[in-house]
Amino acid sequence: MSGEATIRVSEIFGPTIQGEGALIGVPTVFVRTGGCDYRCEWCDSLHAVEAEYRGTWTPMTAQEIMAEVVRLSGGKPLLVSLSGGNPAIQPLGEVIRQGHAQGYGFALETQGSVARDWFSDLDMLVLSPKPPSSGMQVDWPVFDACLQAGQGADMVMKIVIFDDTDYAWARDVAARYPQLPLFLQPGNHTPPPPDDDSATVDQDGVDERMRWLVDRVVQDRWYQARVLPQLHVMLWGNKRGV
Ligand SMILES: C[S@@+](CC[C@H](N)C(=O)[O-])C[C@H]1O[C@@H](n2cnc3c(N)ncnc32)[C@H](O)[C@@H]1O
Ligand SMILES: Nc1nc2[nH]cc(C(=O)O)c2c(=O)[nH]1
Numbered sequence: 001m002s003g004e005a006t007i008r009v010s011e012i013f014g015p016t017i018q019g020e021g022a023l024i025g026v027p028t029v030f031v032r033t034g035g036c037d038y039r040c041e042w043c044d045s046l047h048a049v050e051a052e053y054r055g056t057w058t059p060m061t062a063q064e065i066m067a068e069v070v071r072l073s074g075g076k077p078l079l080v081s082l083s084g085g086n087p088a089i090q091p092l093g094e095v096i097r098q099g100h101a102q103g104y105g106f107a108l109e110t111q112g113s114v115a116r117d118w119f120s121d122l123d124m125l126v127l128s129p130k131p132p133s134s135g136m137q138v139d140w141p142v143f144d145a146c147l148q149a150g151q152g153a154d155m156v157m158k159i160v161i162f163d164d165t166d167y168a169w170a171r172d173v174a175a176r177y178p179q180l181p182l183f184l185q186p187g188n189h190t191p192p193p194p195d196d197d198s199a200t201v202d203q204d205g206v207d208e209r210m211r212w213l214v215d216r217v218v219q220d221r222w223y224q225a226r227v228l229p230q231l232h233v234m235l236w237g238n239k240r241g242v
């Protein structure tokens with residue numbers, strides 16, 4: 001169709017398992033869009049963020065994206081995870097509409113910096129506000145607009161934690177959003193260079209941070225929090241396409 005909006009796609013891969021948060025372990029195909037309005041210091045997906053990788057991103061229509069998802073999933077509907085980059089800066093409403101019509105479910109991961117009316121069509125909206133260690137600053141009115149836009153979808157919050165400052169920040173943020181199920185995830189400090197497919201990750205450091213995080217949460221009797229590692233990173237490091 002001429003004039004149809006295209007979506008900038010960095011990669012489509014799977015099925016694998018969702019490695020993080022509320023849907024951990026669920027078989028899923030990933031659609032990773034290209035481009036992000038943030039630059040987190042420790043971003044593990046720079047190949048979908050930095051402008052120098054623009055040339056590797058492909059403009060695709062909703063129909064083309066769903067055709068690839070259907071091919072990868074063998075035509076059997078499953079969960080589709082929309083990530084990036086920031087998938088909220090892409091026109092994904094039509095993908096969700098077409099995918100739902102074919103029986104697919106949709107979860108989307110975003111930092112909550114851009115609100116879209118089609119958030120309400122998602123099956124799950126994962127809001128991941130960025131803590132101080134990221135070097136980013138959350139625009140809270142916009143984050144609240146994302147929450148508003150997502151009414152109708154299941155919504156959860158997932159916060160990456162590297163240190164005491166992040167932890168204290170997460171406590172404050174969680175207190176402000178008691179309605180959102182909360183997932184805490186230890187950060188990994190060793191994302192590969194974006195053009196390197198190496199899987200090397202400082203897993204000992206991640207494990208240590210995970211144990212520290214569990215200790216803090218139980219010491220503080222913070223019983224609403226759920227602490228989970230990145231399962232795919234444990235299994236495959238920071239390898240791409242898994
Ligand atoms: C690459 S981001 C893409 C989606 C969106 N831009 C966001 O940040 O929510 C997907 C998830 O990975 C998390 N993440 C990114 N880098 C990480 C790292 N080094 N360690 C742990 N989690 C990380 C983000 O916080 C987010 O929850
Ligand atoms: N298996 C797997 N699970 C994930 N959960 C969130 C991911 C992401 O990069 O958004 C991710 C990913 O890249 N792979």
Ligand code: SF4
Pocket residue numbers: 036037038039040042043044045046049084085086111
């Ligand atoms: S918001 Fe997400 S994709 Fe963008 S730089 Fe941060 S972690 Fe990476």
Ligand SMILES: [Mg+2]
Pocket residue numbers: 044045
């Ligand atoms: Mg990732």
